[in-house]
Amino acid sequence: MNTRVVRTCTWLTCKWQNKLLTGPDNPICLIAALKMKMNIKKLLKMVKEQNNYEPSDAYKKALTTTFPDGFFKMLQWCNTSPYKTVVHGDARIDNVFFKTLEDGSLEAGLFDWAQAMVAPAFYEMSWAVSHSFTTKFHEEHGDDLLRIYWDSLMQLLGPQKASGLEYSEFLKGYAMAECVSVSKCVIAFESIQKDTKADDYPHKRGLVCNGIENSLKTMEKLDAIGAMEAILGGGATAKVAPLG
Amino acid sequence: MGFIGLLPPILNVIRKMYCKPCNSNIGEMTEVTIPHTYKLLEKKSKDTAWINAALKGMKVLSEGNTVTAVTLKPFGPSAGYYSELALMTLTYSMPNDPLSPPTDTIVKFLPIGFDKRLILDLVDLPKTECIMYYHLLRNHSEHELPPLPIMSPKILYADYCPATNNALMIMEKINFTLGDQKKAPDLDQAKAQMLCLAKVHAYYWGDKHPMVSLPPSPL
Numbered sequence: 001m002n003t004r005v006v007r008t009c010t011w012l013t014c015k016w017q018n019k020l021l022t023g024p025d026n027p028i029c030l031i032a033a034l035k036m037k038m039n040i041k042k043l044l045k046m047v048k049e050q051n052n053y054e055p056s057d058a059y060k061k062a063l064t065t066t067f068p069d070g071f072f073k074m075l076q077w078c079n080t081s082p083y084k085t086v087v088h089g090d091a092r093i094d095n096v097f098f099k100t101l102e103d104g105s106l107e108a109g110l111f112d113w114a115q116a117m118v119a120p121a122f123y124e125m126s127w128a129v130s131h132s133f134t135t136k137f138h139e140e141h142g143d144d145l146l147r148i149y150w151d152s153l154m155q156l157l158g159p160q161k162a163s164g165l166e167y168s169e170f171l172k173g174y175a176m177a178e179c180v181s182v183s184k185c186v187i188a189f190e191s192i193q194k195d196t197k198a199d200d201y202p203h204k205r206g207l208v209c210n211g212i213e214n215s216l217k218t219m220e221k222l223d224a225i226g227a228m229e230a231i232l233g234g235g236a237t238a239k240v241a242p243l244g
Numbered sequence: 245m246g247f248i249g250l251l252p253p254i255l256n257v258i259r260k261m262y263c264k265p266c267n268s269n270i271g272e273m274t275e276v277t278i279p280h281t282y283k284l285l286e287k288k289s290k291d292t293a294w295i296n297a298a299l300k301g302m303k304v305l306s307e308g309n310t311v312t313a314v315t316l317k318p319f320g321p322s323a324g325y326y327s328e329l330a331l332m333t334l335t336y337s338m339p340n341d342p343l344s345p346p347t348d349t350i351v352k353f354l355p356i357g358f359d360k361r362l363i364l365d366l367v368d369l370p371k372t373e374c375i376m377y378y379h380l381l382r383n384h385s386e387h388e389l390p391p392l393p394i395m396s397p398k399i400l401y402a403d404y405c406p407a408t409n410n411a412l413m414i415m416e417k418i419n420f421t422l423g424d425q426k427k428a429p430d431l432d433q434a435k436a437q438m439l440c441l442a443k444v445h446a447y448y449w450g451d452k453h454p455m456v457s458l459p460p461s462p463l
Contacts (some may be wrong), residue, residue: 038263079311086448090308093423096437099395100421106432108440109395111418113376137429141288149438158445207425235343 029075033068033185035168035190037179040064040182043189048210051135055216062225067179070232074176077231078120081173082165087124095131124175126147127181130214131207138214144180146174175222178215185212257365257409269410273378273405274301279404280410281353282318282330289314295334298401298414302378304345309338316351326364328353332414334400346398346416356409370404370411377402377413393443395420 033183040063048054055063067074088110129142150170154162185208192204200227219225253290259329271278279285288294292311299305312335319329330351354370355361364370377399397415404411 033288081386083336085445085449088444091437091441092425093429093433093437094425096433096440097395097418097420098423098433098436106436108423108433108436109397109418109443110440111395111397111415112373116372118451124445128437132423132425132437133429133434137434138382141431141434145434145438147443148367148435152439152442153446156442157449161449185288203426204402 019185028038029072032180032187033037033071036068036071036183039190043186043208045126046189047209047212050205051213053135053213053216055078055220058225059216059220062228063182066225066228066232067182068229070228071179071183073232074179075226078123078173078176078227079120083118083120083122083170083173085116085121087119087121088113089117089119089124091124091128093128120173120177121153123180124168125179126174126177126215126218127184130178130181130218131185131211133210133214135210135213135217138210139217141199142218171222172227175227178219178222178224179228181215182212182219184217254362254366257362269405270407271301273374273403273408274298274401276301276403278405278410278412280405280412282316282328283350285330285353285412286316289316289332298403299345301403302399302401303402304343305336305342306338306343309336309341309343309345311335311336312334319350326355326360326369328355331417342461349400349414350397350415350417351413352413365409370409373408374402374404374411374413376414392447394440404406 043065044054044060054060090112091110095110097109097111099107099109100106125146129146132136133142150167154165157165188204188208188211192198192201192208195201197206251424269278269280270276274297276294279288279294292314295311295314299311305311314335315333317331319331330353332349332351334347335346335348336344336345354364397418399413399415401412402416423437
């Protein structure tokens with residue numbers, strides 16, 4: 001076949017695929033929303049058995065209605081965020097390596113950049129903070145770690161770039177992004193349930209349960225339902241409680 | 245349109261995987277054929293012709309330096325969930341090359357199995373990873389940007405074929421401590437992780453990145 005024809009077909013199909021990824025019928029959004037509706041109850045049951053944790057009734061309900069129904073609008077809202085940058089996309093501690101410097105301090109590096117994208121920084125941080133640590137560690141240090149990140153970011157950006165950026169607004173996005181983290185957990189849950197006899201099943205189940213518990217506790221603390229309703233209702237600002 | 249919208253990208257992925265006339269498998273960035281499976285790379289590693297052409301395309305060796313020997317060992321089929329890994333050791337004609345290319349490397353192949361490959365291809369993960377490594381972690385000088393202020397494995401080869409979606413990466417084998425969710429969390433590690441992310445985000449702050457050309461994402 002003529003190379004030019006092949007290249008044109010490839011270009012056209014890529015354009016089509018790209019349009020879908022960023023358009024209102026984005027298949028990833030549709031899949032994430034549908035899977036959340038279908039499997040969140042099973043996942044919450046597993047979290048209850050494993051971690052003896054369950055979210056409030058309002059959040060149980062919102063996880064099958066408000067959040068999946070508002071998924072695409074929420075992503076559109078994220079797209080207008082002033083916090084956009086290139087994110088790693090899967091900055092869990094498993095994708096981080098550490099070098100001990102001469103003064104004994106640690107320097108971190110990142111690998112596995114397959115999920116890199118231009119996205120709001122809070123999307124990265126919700127996944128990195130809620131899905132790297134145990135529930136106890138997250139409860140004790142999660143807020144402080146996020147504050148360390150924010151203070152370092154503001155310092156590195158300098159006064160000009162940091163002008164107009166507010167921690168309270170960042171937290172609103174952070175609460176929203178936890179909803180995406182929950183949907184990623186649902187997909188991970190489906191994946192591990194395919195082979196419950198695998199040697200590493202208990203470990204993977206533990207990670208998913210810890211991650212979802214951390215995400216849901218953060219969502220409740222930051223009033224993610226309120227933030228989502230404000231977005232769905234076209235509200236300019238959603239009242240979000242400060243961390244800590 | 246609903247879930248019918250999934251059909252075009254799925255058909256597109258299948259076409260790229262199985263359509264022979266499109267199967268040129270030439271890398272977009274180095275214009276060298278991509279041996280995208282362990283078997284193909286094993287064949288190419290019987291001599292040093294392919295690896296030298298690939299590394300020349302990546303401009304990672306100094307003038308006059310070549311690979312004189314290659315050894316390849318598998319990591320095992322389940323080493324990575326969305327990838328297959330192998331260990332590759334390279335011997336160079338100039339052991340003191342000022343660009344200090346790594347001798348111990350990790351080769352990252354695409355996963356075996358249609359379902360995993362479909363998920364990866366639908367969201368362009370292999371292409372994204374190649375672009376990130378190729379443009380951002382190696383080629384900052386070409387974009388007149390200072391180097392990324394964090395550590396990342398040195399990349400020797402990263403390329404993908406837009407016609408087939410095949411990809412291959414060869415990167416430095418990291419000898420530092422790896423973060424591990426299985427182990428008890430370490431506060432110093434967590435703080436270093438936060439600082440590292442702040443550095444990356446500050447470096448790329450803003451949504452205009454013409455040099456990155458990452459595939460589109462829903463976010």
